[in-house]
Amino acid sequence: MDLPDLSAMETFGNRIAARLRAGDVVALSGGLGAGKTTLARSIVSALGHEGEVPSPTFTIVETYDALDPPLVHADFYRLEHPDETEEIGLDDYREGAALIAEWPENAGGFAHEPGCLSITLEIAGSGRKAIVEPGADWLGRLP
Ligand SMILES: Nc1ncnc2c1ncn2[C@@H]1O[C@H](COP(=O)(O)OP(=O)(O)OP(=O)(O)O)[C@@H](O)[C@H]1O
Numbered sequence: 001m002d003l004p005d006l007s008a009m010e011t012f013g014n015r016i017a018a019r020l021r022a023g024d025v026v027a028l029s030g031g032l033g034a035g036k037t038t039l040a041r042s043i044v045s046a047l048g049h050e051g052e053v054p055s056p057t058f059t060i061v062e063t064y065d066a067l068d069p070p071l072v073h074a075d076f077y078r079l080e081h082p083d084e085t086e087e088i089g090l091d092d093y094r095e096g097a098a099l100i101a102e103w104p105e106n107a108g109g110f111a112h113e114p115g116c117l118s119i120t121l122e123i124a125g126s127g128r129k130a131i132v133e134p135g136a137d138w139l140g141r142l143p
């Protein structure tokens with residue numbers, strides 16, 4: 001999918017948000033500056049959050065309990081081992097919520113979960129490209 005500018009990113013975030021359910025994971029892969037946090041912010045805002053959406057690079061987890069579905073935005077960049085997700089209490093955060101995961105591979109990956117929408121972002125000229133791989137629960141949901 002071509003995402004030539006920030007407005008394309010916002011539209012894509014809207015489409016994901018409209019279809020997001022508790023238990024889902026939106027796994028955002030891609031190198032530094034690929035647009036992971038930008039797309040995550042679009043989703044959080046599209047779900048109705050007003051105000052800032054801080055990047056969880058240092059806090060690792062930001063929660064948005066008042067949204068429908070409730071949302072957890074995580075950035076696993078700083079994890080050194082997937083086991084650290086247990087120390088963070090990721091499973092407790094995920095209870096009844098959808099998860100947006102940046103650097104999902106550092107948390108062991110989520111692509112084996114049927115509710116995982118895997119998105120790999122790449123720089124393409126001045127814009128971005130996304131490779132989208134839906135888990136079984138997403139088939140038919142994201143046209
Ligand atoms: N589709 C797009 N077209 C043009 N610029 C974009 C697009 N998406 C994001 N950007 C810009 O790219 C820059 C980096 O985006 P962002 O911070 O979201 O990347 P990131 O993948 O989270 O990087 P990091 O891993 O370093 O946190 C920002 O300045 C953002 O505005």
Ligand SMILES: [Mg+2]
Binds near residue numbers: 038055
């Ligand atoms: Mg980021």
